[in-house]
Amino acid sequence: MTRQELISLIRERKSFLCVGLDTDPAKLPTHLQGTPDAVFQFNRAIIDATIDLCVAYKPNLAFYEALGIDGLRQLKMTMDYLHGLGKPAFTIADAKRGDIGNTSERYARAFLDPQGDFNFDSITVAPYMGADSVQPFMAYPGKWVILLALTSNKGAFDFQLLPTGNTSDSRNSSISSISSTSTPTAIPLYQRVLETSRQWGTDDNLMYVVGATKADMLADVRRLVPDAFLLVPGVGAQGGSLEEVCRHGMTADCGLLVNSSRGIIYASSGNDFAEAARAEALKLQQQMAALL
Amino acid sequence: MTRQELISLIRERKSFLCVGLDTDPAKLPTHLQGTPDAVFQFNRAIIDATIDLCVAYKPNLAFYEALGIDGLRQLKMTMDYLHGLGKPAFTIADAKRGDIGNTSERYARAFLDPQGDFNFDSITVAPYMGADSVQPFMAYPGKWVILLALTSNKGAFDFQLLPTGNTSDSRNSSISSISSTSTPTAIPLYQRVLETSRQWGTDDNLMYVVGATKADMLADVRRLVPDAFLLVPGVGAQGGSLEEVCRHGMTADCGLLVNSSRGIIYASSGNDFAEAARAEALKLQQQMAALL
Numbered sequence: 337m338t339r340q341e342l343i344s345l346i347r348e349r350k351s352f353l354c355v356g357l358d359t360d361p362a363k364l365p366t367h368l369q370g371t372p373d374a375v376f377q378f379n380r381a382i383i384d385a386t387i388d389l390c391v392a393y394k395p396n397l398a399f400y401e402a403l404g405i406d407g408l409r410q411l412k413m414t415m416d417y418l419h420g421l422g423k424p425a426f427t428i429a430d431a432k433r434g435d436i437g438n439t440s441e442r443y444a445r446a447f448l449d450p451q452g453d454f455n456f457d458s459i460t461v462a463p464y465m466g467a468d469s470v471q472p473f474m475a476y477p478g479k480w481v482i483l484l485a486l487t488s489n490k491g492a493f494d495f496q497l498l499p500t501g502n503t504s505d506s507r508n509s510s511i512s513s514i515s516s517t518s519t520p521t522a523i524p525l526y527q528r529v530l531e532t533s534r535q536w537g538t539d540d541n542l543m544y545v546v547g548a549t550k551a552d553m554l555a556d557v558r559r560l561v562p563d564a565f566l567l568v569p570g571v572g573a574q575g576g577s578l579e580e581v582c583r584h585g586m587t588a589d590c591g592l593l594v595n596s597s598r599g600i601i602y603a604s605s606g607n608d609f610a611e612a613a614r615a616e617a618l619k620l621q622q623q624m625a626a627l628l
Numbered sequence: 629m630t631r632q633e634l635i636s637l638i639r640e641r642k643s644f645l646c647v648g649l650d651t652d653p654a655k656l657p658t659h660l661q662g663t664p665d666a667v668f669q670f671n672r673a674i675i676d677a678t679i680d681l682c683v684a685y686k687p688n689l690a691f692y693e694a695l696g697i698d699g700l701r702q703l704k705m706t707m708d709y710l711h712g713l714g715k716p717a718f719t720i721a722d723a724k725r726g727d728i729g730n731t732s733e734r735y736a737r738a739f740l741d742p743q744g745d746f747n748f749d750s751i752t753v754a755p756y757m758g759a760d761s762v763q764p765f766m767a768y769p770g771k772w773v774i775l776l777a778l779t780s781n782k783g784a785f786d787f788q789l790l791p792t793g794n795t796s797d798s799r800n801s802s803i804s805s806i807s808s809t810s811t812p813t814a815i816p817l818y819q820r821v822l823e824t825s826r827q828w829g830t831d832d833n834l835m836y837v838v839g840a841t842k843a844d845m846l847a848d849v850r851r852l853v854p855d856a857f858l859l860v861p862g863v864g865a866q867g868g869s870l871e872e873v874c875r876h877g878m879t880a881d882c883g884l885l886v887n888s889s890r891g892i893i894y895a896s897s898g899n900d901f902a903e904a905a906r907a908e909a910l911k912l913q914q915q916m917a918a919l920l
Contacts, residue, residue: 358731398727398734404745405704408697434754435690435724436781439650442690453696462726462754464776466783484756489728491758494824499793501814522793525817532786 337426337457338478339540339589342565345391345424346590350625353617354392354428354567355382356597357414358399363602365609375403376413378609382601383414385610387423389621392593394428394567412453419455426593428482428567429456433473434465440472448479458482460545460567463529467536474541481542483533485557486526488547488570496526530560539563546585548576548594554584565591571620572599578620582627590628596620629718629749630770631832634857635881637683637716642917644882645909646684646720646859647674648889649706650691655894657901667695668705670901674893675706677906679715681913684885686720686859704745711747718885720774720859721748725765726757732764740771750774752837752859755821759828766833773834775825777849778818780839780862788818822852831855838877840868840886846876857883863912864891870912874919882920888912 337345346352359375368374383393395414400407418425429447434440440461445452447459458480461470473481486496499522523531530544539561546557548570557566566585570576571594578594585592596616604612629637638644651667660666675685687706692699710717721739726732732753737744739751750772753762765773778788791814815823822836831853838849840862849858858877862868863886870886877884888908896904 396727396731396734398725398731398738401738402734402744404738405697405700408700412697430727432725432727432754432757433690435688435722436779436783439688439690442688442694446690446693446696452694462724462756464754464756464787465724465779465781466786466788468781468783470783487728487757489757489760491728491760491762494758495756495817495820496758498817498820500817501791525787525790525792528787528790 337424339565341424342391342426343589345426346628349388349391349621350628351389351391351621352590352592352594352624352628353390353620354394354593354595355386355390355600355617356430356569356595357382357393357395357601358597359601360399361403363605365605365607367607373410373413375400375407376410376417379410379414380417381610382613383418383421385614386600386617387421387425389614389617390425392426392428393418394430394595394597396597397429397431415454415456426458427456429454429459432460432462432484434462434469436465437468437472440469441475444473444475448473448476458543460484463533470533471536474537479541481537482567483529483542483544485529485544486546486550486553488549488576492547492550497524499523500525500528502528527556527560530557534561539565543567543593545569548578548581551576551580551584554581558585563587563589563591565593567593567595569595572596578623578627586627594620594624629716631857633716634683634718637718638882638920641680641683641913642920643681643683643913644884644886644916644920645682645912646686646885646887647678647682647892647909648722648861648887649674649685649687649893650889651893652691653695655897657897657899659899665702665705667692667699668702668709671702671706672709673902674905675710675713677902678892678909679713679717681906681909682717684718684720685710686722686887686889688889689721689723707746707748718750719748721746721751724752724754724776726754726761728757729760729764732761733767736765736767740765740768742768750835752776755825762825763828766829771833773829774859775821775834775836777821777836778838778842778845780841780868784839784842789816791815792817792820794820819848819852822849826853831857835859835885837861840870840873843868843872843876846873850877855879855881855883857885859885859887861887864888870915870919878919886912886916
């Protein structure tokens with residue numbers, strides 16, 4: 337899906353909601369538990385109940401991989417169902433991949449190749465291994481990399497916010513020798529990731545993950561990537577505020593995909609799980625319509 | 629496999645070789661191409677030809693995922709074969725995973741759970757998301773995290789070698805204000821990853837990836853993690869030197885797993901591929917026996 341198609345879909349549905357399909361068999365409604373392809377049945381019901389209220393779906397690969405090969409089979413059923421619906425939705429493989437070039441090429445094929453089992457529109461990628469670990473995911477026209485910048489978890493503080501200089505090798509160098517060989521201002525690692533990655537892609541094939549739990553940092557993010565789309569997890573279950581995210585992160589083209597997973601798909605554990613999911617998605621869509 | 633079992637295996641086989649199973653259908657010998665389960669057949673022949681010369685096997689998940697669900701089925705066949713052989717080998721899921729805590733728990737289950745489809749001894753994990761993205765992989769007794777520190781690719785220079793201060797939030801701070809709030813010496817990000825992660829695990833459940841192409845930095849690595857096992861890719865095809873790696877990285881317990889993938893498994897593309905793989909593995913094992 338191209339950037340323009342995504343923007344049009346956001347305007348048409350008055351929504352920038354992404355529904356996270358973190359489907360956990362232990363949390364399925366009792367009447368589905370133990371039935372064949374229960375994960376797919378659950379996903380299909382959630383999709384049918386929400387597709388006119390959201391613009392994106394984000395299956396979290398870990399939840400399918402944890403079920404082994406059968407889980408991936410049910411993910412494929414879910415993706416085949418989405419592709420056959422005739423109602424567009426931007427699809428995100430939340431897979432956090434990234435490896436040396438010849439290996440990232442294989443991951444790109446696995447998730448983005450139109451001839452592959454899944455044919456996602458995009459994939460989340462971790463930046464630690466640098467340019468050649470990220471660029472192979474940009475080889476498919478109309479497909480996207482969603483690069484981790486500032487994540488919504490507590491561990492984000494361990495490295496993402498470390499002040500960094502910009503020399504390429506600082507072994508044993510002191511701060512003073514760094515300052516002499518780098519910009520006068522040290523910036524946090526996540527901002528370095530934003531800056532450096534601008535050379536790898538464009539606003540048409542590169543988005544960023546910025547957690548809603550750090551909405552106050554969105555102004556800094558927008559200074560570095562004024563027009564890039566941001567995938568924002570952490571609204572709801574993780575405590576992020578939609579208003580805060582929009583205040584600091586929204587652009588003229590919206591520029592946001594805000595994800596909610598547990599808050600929507602587990603709104604009820606009863607037979608009414610799909611209606612309850614729709615009700616939660618509708619609340620968010622109505623807030624989004626007002627904010628657009 | 630415990631640390632002591634791994635050390636005993638290294639002494640018994642006089643080898644610290646890890647064979648990387650980066651199995652690519654396009655590179656299979658002609659007589660295997662297009663045959664059922666060709667990837668598994670190839671892996672089985674490589675394992676039979678090398679298991680007495682190596683201590684570990686490292687399937688690269690991307691190569692299996694690129695083949696879709698059928699590729700993962702053949703990975704499971706490969707792991708089932710290894711588990712049934714009656715000859716021990718340390719198994720590494722080279723998967724570069726890592727996500728928020730509840731998601732890393734699922735990835736850990738997918739790859740490390742003895743009841744799961746794969747039951748690997750270890751998994752490679754990316755550090756960018758911090759403590760809660762790594763620690764769930766340490767929940768399985770006798771299983772290991774192999775954390776990315778300094779990788780063998782060119783992109784390693786983009787972020788892993790950036791000088792970092794150690795304050796937890798440097799937004800808009802100048803180098804001088806950093807130096808006042810952090811250690812006087814800035815250290816590269818990969819060293820920060822080594823330092824910080826020591827609080828997450830021990831030498832009994834935490835190893836590190838350090839690329840052979842950066843062997844000159846192994847002395848710095850050993851200063852920070854004197855006894856941790858290191859998984860060293862990049863010998864051979866990527867140009868790293870085994871002697872250099874051992875000079876700077878070997879400990880009294882060896883402390884190294886040196887990986888070779890393409891150099892062994894694609895030593896010949898003919899009917900003699902397994903014999904050729906054995907010959908290449910034997911060359912490395914003999915060098916390793918001399919270095920131990």
